[in-house]
Amino acid sequence: xxxxxxxxxxxxxxxxxxxxxxxxxxxxxxxxxxxxxxxxxxxxxxxxxxxxxxxxxxxxxxxxxxxxxxxxxxxxxxxxxxxxxxxxxxxxxxxxxxxxxxxxxxxxxxxxxxxxxxxxxxxxxxxxxxxxxxxxxxxxxxxxxxxxxxxxxxxxxxxxxxxxxxxxxxxxxxxxxxxxxxxxxxxxxxxxxxxxxxxxxxxxxxxxxxxxxxxxxxxxxxxxxxxxxxxxxxxxxxxxxxxxxxxxxxxxxxxxxxxxxxxxxxxxxxxxxxxxxxxxxxxxxxxxxxxxxxxxxxxxxxxxxxxxxxxxxxxxxxxxxxxxxxxxxxxxxxxxxxxxxxxxxxxxxxxxxxxxxxxxxxxxxxxxxxxxxxxxxxxxxxxxxxxxxxxxxxxxxxxx
Amino acid sequence: xxxxxxxxxxxxxxxxxxxxxxxxxxxxxxxxxxxxxxxxxxxxxxxxxxxxxxxxxxxxxxxxxxxxxxxxxxxxxxxxxxxxxxxxxxxxxxxxxxxxxxxxxxxxxxxxxxxxxxxxxxxxxxxxxxxxxxxxxxxxxxxxxxxxxxxxxxxxxxxxxxxxxxxxxxxxxxxxxxxxxxxxxxxxxxxxxxxxxxxxxxxxxxxxxxxxxxxxxxxxxxxxxxxxxxxxxxxxxxxxxxxxxxxxxxxxxxxxxxxxxxxxxxxxxxxxxxxxxxxxxxxxxxxxxxxxxxxxxxxxxxxxxxxxxxxxxxxx
Numbered sequence: 001x002x003x004x005x006x007x008x009x010x011x012x013x014x015x016x017x018x019x020x021x022x023x024x025x026x027x028x029x030x031x032x033x034x035x036x037x038x039x040x041x042x043x044x045x046x047x048x049x050x051x052x053x054x055x056x057x058x059x060x061x062x063x064x065x066x067x068x069x070x071x072x073x074x075x076x077x078x079x080x081x082x083x084x085x086x087x088x089x090x091x092x093x094x095x096x097x098x099x100x101x102x103x104x105x106x107x108x109x110x111x112x113x114x115x116x117x118x119x120x121x122x123x124x125x126x127x128x129x130x131x132x133x134x135x136x137x138x139x140x141x142x143x144x145x146x147x148x149x150x151x152x153x154x155x156x157x158x159x160x161x162x163x164x165x166x167x168x169x170x171x172x173x174x175x176x177x178x179x180x181x182x183x184x185x186x187x188x189x190x191x192x193x194x195x196x197x198x199x200x201x202x203x204x205x206x207x208x209x210x211x212x213x214x215x216x217x218x219x220x221x222x223x224x225x226x227x228x229x230x231x232x233x234x235x236x237x238x239x240x241x242x243x244x245x246x247x248x249x250x251x252x253x254x255x256x257x258x259x260x261x262x263x264x265x266x267x268x269x270x271x272x273x274x275x276x277x278x279x280x281x282x283x284x285x286x287x288x289x290x291x292x293x294x295x296x297x298x299x300x301x302x303x304x305x306x307x308x309x310x311x312x313x314x315x316x317x318x319x320x321x322x323x324x325x326x327x328x329x330x331x332x333x334x335x336x337x338x339x340x341x342x343x344x345x346x347x348x349x350x351x352x353x354x355x356x357x358x359x360x361x362x363x364x365x366x367x368x369x370x371x372x373x374x375x376x377x378x379x380x381x382x383x384x385x386x387x388x389x390x391x392x393x394x395x396x397x398x399x400x
Numbered sequence: 401x402x403x404x405x406x407x408x409x410x411x412x413x414x415x416x417x418x419x420x421x422x423x424x425x426x427x428x429x430x431x432x433x434x435x436x437x438x439x440x441x442x443x444x445x446x447x448x449x450x451x452x453x454x455x456x457x458x459x460x461x462x463x464x465x466x467x468x469x470x471x472x473x474x475x476x477x478x479x480x481x482x483x484x485x486x487x488x489x490x491x492x493x494x495x496x497x498x499x500x501x502x503x504x505x506x507x508x509x510x511x512x513x514x515x516x517x518x519x520x521x522x523x524x525x526x527x528x529x530x531x532x533x534x535x536x537x538x539x540x541x542x543x544x545x546x547x548x549x550x551x552x553x554x555x556x557x558x559x560x561x562x563x564x565x566x567x568x569x570x571x572x573x574x575x576x577x578x579x580x581x582x583x584x585x586x587x588x589x590x591x592x593x594x595x596x597x598x599x600x601x602x603x604x605x606x607x608x609x610x611x612x613x614x615x616x617x618x619x620x621x622x623x624x625x626x627x628x629x630x631x632x633x634x635x636x637x638x639x640x641x642x643x644x645x646x647x648x649x650x651x652x653x654x655x656x657x658x659x660x661x662x663x664x665x666x667x668x669x670x671x672x673x674x675x676x677x678x679x680x681x682x683x684x685x686x687x688x689x690x691x692x693x694x695x696x697x698x699x700x701x702x703x704x705x706x707x708x709x710x711x712x713x714x715x716x
Contacts, residue, residue: 022496022499022500023492023495023496023499025488025491025492025495049499050499051495051496051498051499053491053492053495053530053532054530055488055491055526056522056523056525056526056529057522057523057526059484059485059488059523060485060487060488060491060522060523060526061488063481063482063485063488063489063492063523064488064489064491064492064495065492066481066489066492067456067479067481067488067489067490067491067492067493067496068492068493068495068496069492069496070479070492070493070496071454071492071493071496071497071500072496072500073495073496073499073500075492075496089482090482090485093481093482199454199477199479199493200477201451201452201453201454201476201477201505203477204451204474204475204476204477204478205472205477205478206466206469206472206474206477206478206480207477207478207479207480208479208480208481209463209466209467209468209469209470209472209478209480210463210464210468210469210480211468211469212468212469215469
């Protein structure tokens with residue numbers, strides 16, 4: 001094992017190489033570009049034994065990946081924001097076709113106005129597409145997750161595409177020390193992709209043909225069951241990876257000091273690292289606080305949310321995006337999972353860091369303070385959905 | 401399912417010269433309409449390509465015609481794909497076959513004219529630009545027939561479709577047929593050809609030739625649609641032939657930039673071709689004359705290009 005200084009995008013490219021992706025079809029988009037550049041280098045240098053198809057759009061990137069996977073090859077692609085949105089149709093197709101394609105999405109805001117900075121709307125808008133979603137906090141986790149994503153996606157009980165998410169620039173263009181596992185360890189963890197259900201001239205079959213109402217529902221129902229089964233498969237894959245490398249990401253959820261926590265913040269991506277630091281400080285001050293970081297968005301960590309519900313006085317849910325209907329996606333999902341659970345602490349939604357705005361330590365401290373106040377006194381004038389730090393002339397000092 | 405008995409061609413071989421491969425890769429039982437030209441196109445393409453073939457089919461008549469799941473009338477593996485993805489899909493299949501070390505399998509995209517000239521043009525341009533080793537076939541029935549006869553970029557001037565209605569509005573198709581073959585020639589791929597389901601020997605020869613060449617190949621197959629063209633389903637072959645003789649469609653192939661016209665039949669009046677089809681019945685004489693002189697000058701242009709090509713080849 002060698003420790004190297006890698007950006008998130010380089011960690012992605014090396015993850016795909018170590019996973020022995022055989023076909024890469026990708027199209028450049030900021031801030032994903034250095035992923036395809038590094039992969040092009042790795043393929044050109046002969047370090048990565050893959051065929052790199054330089055497609056003319058993200059839509060074609062996923063279409064080619066699906067076709068390659070259907071032919072029996074391990075396929076990889078990467079994109080970001082508008083590219084992911086353009087892929088929407090084919091993401092659904094990849095899931096319906098049960099092709100275990102792995103893609104990395106560099107989370108970036110949607111335009112207009114044009115922005116290339118961190119935001120979670122792109123991936124969370126793909127909630128219902130049938131794609132498994134991993135969320136990374138640092139560059140090590142990105143590389144490990146790409147390898148783990150194949151392990152989960154190709155599992156016979158799962159057979160669904162998987163997406164690994166990493167924050168634009170905070171990870172994609174920031175260098176961090178990354179343990180690069182030896183190829184033998186990855187090979188031991190991830191056997192070659194083998195499937196009997198593929199385009200084969202000696203055993204001709206049709207894939208994705210027209211179907212009538214009496215059978216369609218079975219295909220979707222089986223997809224739903226596979227997504228449910230993925231929870232256990234993910235936990236097992238995380239455990240096996242820990243046995244080989246010593247690194248675990250908590251299975252379905254990354255819990256930080258949640259066991260005895262009375263006030264918990266739940267959110268995704270890099271900002272949760274800052275939040276963990278704040279928890280350390282507040283703990284020293286005697287406050288029982290904890291962090292739950294989203295590790296897997298699809299399938300949703302139902303048991304883990306209910307575990308939090310059993311111990312917390314209040315849960316603050318941080319969304320780096322909005323549904324433009326009511327609340328952020330994580331907030332709505334969290335509330336849904338608690339409704340029938342029997343125990344549901346107060347929750348409040350904090351919309352933070354949208355479009356790459358910094359979410360700093362002082363903000364997390366203020367959010368914890370606000371959450372405690374909500375638990376004692378109820379919601380203030382902002383109600384249960386709070387656009388944190390939104391500039392409107394009356395923004396409180398602690399939110400700026 | 402019981403297959404109909406096959407004639408033993410071995411026995412008659414001394415008497416008959418077989419110009420079309422005997423092996424039948426399209427079984428009876430397709431769901432196409434009576435007299436469908438696209439089914440003939442598929443049948444002959446598969447006869448030429450043989451069993452070691454993978455098909456990619458986007459949304460089009462052929463996405464439905466093989467049969468409803470779990471049935472298929474085709475004896476080669478088929479990958480159904482979203483409408484606009486044929487070009488990318490065949491690249492993906494080919495890339496996978498390459499890394500898996502399978503170099504003896506033909507990869508064929510089989511898309512309609514709407515899926516090629518309109519929504520699939522970008523992905524088609526992409527595969528041609530990469531010059532991946534695949535064959536793209538556009539079966540051209542001159543409108544979106546699977547969705548119920550809406551006009552496409554490949555619909556000719558004057559045609560009635562459900563979106564170019566005729567009546568007091570006279571809103572029939574006003575723009576000329578988009579020449580996808582010309583677009584593909586401009587991509588400088590190694591082989592571009594037009595063919596017709598009415599001339600199977602020519603079609604089969606072209607498919608065979610295309611598959612013997614490395615790189616991206618494109619064949620546009622003229623495929624009459626009795627349902628959409630409001631014509632007698634018994635006339636599919638006849639109308640296919642008249643399309644060529646009236647110059648409404650021409651058969652040619654382009655290799656290394658040189659064009660060769662494959663058929664120069666005696667000219668027949670355009671009106672005879674048009675009026676066998678209900679979709680053109682409303683066309684006033686002046687418009688038919690305009691269209692005919694347009695097609696004639698296009699034909700002259702084609703002849704001139706061929707002449708230039710011959711000179712170019714001699715220089716080489």
